[in-house]
Amino acid sequence: MKILITGSAGFIGFHLSKFFLNKGYNVIGIDFLNSKSKKIQINRNKILKKSKTYKFLNLDLSKKNICKKKISNINYVFHLAAQPGVRKSMTHVNQCIKSNIISFNNILEFLRYNNIKNLYYASSSSVYGELKKGFNEKYSADNLNSNYALSKQLNEKTANLYYREYGINSIGLRFFSIYGPYGREDMAYYRFCLDILKNKKIFLNGNGNIKRSFTYIDDAISIIYRLFNNFKTKKKFNEVFNVGIDENYKISELINIISKNYTSKFKVLKKPKVKADNKLTLNDSKKTQKIISFKPKINLNNGMKSFLIWFKDYYKIND
Ligand SMILES: NC(=O)c1ccc[n+]([C@@H]2O[C@H](COP(=O)([O-])OP(=O)(O)OC[C@H]3O[C@@H](n4cnc5c(N)ncnc54)[C@H](O)[C@@H]3O)[C@@H](O)[C@H]2O)c1
Known part of the structure; x- marks a missing residue:
């Protein structure tokens, strides 16, 4: 095939x-x-x-x-x-x-x-x-x-x-x-970690209140x-x-997870919300579930922990 x-x-x-x-x-x-x-x-x-x-x-x-x-x-x-x-x-x-x-x-x-x-x-x-x-x-x-x-x-x-x-x-x-792992460097979760690695401030648009079904x-x-x-x-x-997953998480929660599982030594610079970004997404998996009987189960905390294990290894960061 x-x-x-x-x-x-x-x-x-x-x-x-x-x-x-x-x-x-x-x-x-x-x-x-x-x-x-x-x-x-x-x-x-x-x-x-x-x-x-x-x-x-x-x-x-x-x-x-x-x-x-x-x-x-x-x-x-x-x-x-x-x-x-x-x-x-x-x-x-x-x-x-x-x-x-x-x-x-x-x-x-x-x-x-x-x-x-x-x-x-x-x-x-x-x-x-x-x-x-x-x-x-x-x-x-x-x-x-x-x-x-x-x-x-x-x-x-x-x-x-x-x-x-x-x-x-x-x-x-x-x-x-x-x-x-092997994610997109332009997405918030990855960009935050890269900025921390480079000792730069994290840019946070929209006060951390934007929600996504990560x-x-x-x-x-x-x-x-x-x-x-x-x-x-x-x-x-x-x-x-x-x-997607039928839950959503604030960007501020994402930052908390990074600070608990990577490092808390970084500064956050708040910026206005970008117009092109929608305020929230919240997946609804009813149609998908009817067909495949499967629901995503990896929450942001566990998923980010796996991402950070990969990230530290990929960039050779010692704990
Ligand atoms: N990652 C997400 O959260 C997300 C969310 C919604 C939709 N999507 C969609 O899913 C798809 C994959 O996303 P991703 O996160 O893997 O993005 P990505 O940027 O990592 O991958 C896209 C790939 O397409 C290639 N590409 C772009 N234009 C091309 C062209 N003209 N010819 C040949 N190759 C080209 C790029 O080089 C890149 O490697 C995209 O269509 C994206 O819009 C992704």
């Missing part, structure tokens, strides 16, 4: 590739390895390349020639490549359009050209906009706060169009703040795999699913 995973040198793509390789699948990974965090991308890719059943292609998915690239015998595509930062999508608009919108359309054209029928792709909790409760999949907000959220909403609509027009099945994965990577991978197993025998599908 051959699987194509885009964004395989990225955080979630790396973990998903590793997971499928361990299960005995052949994985083709695509990434263009050109983010600001290039070093960790290369390190993730090095780990994947140790497996004989992993093949890596360094390609920019926003280039037109992707649409007519022939790769034979692929059964499933997981499209995770994107420019993921909500804030960055407001300062690097072009990059967001290229990596999130054009690349998405190119991947769908690639599926069409190669006669591949099944796509799993990354959407985001950001499509819910500024919501307080009711994060269920029937909903998608009208007034969004970022180009990033818009791009993910458009992806969901485009997937629906290709399903109706060309019979391409798809599952959109609305991820809720996924975190863990979801540990292992739980996210379990959900993706269970959804995959459920849908791989189905003939026709076009759905979106939340991927």
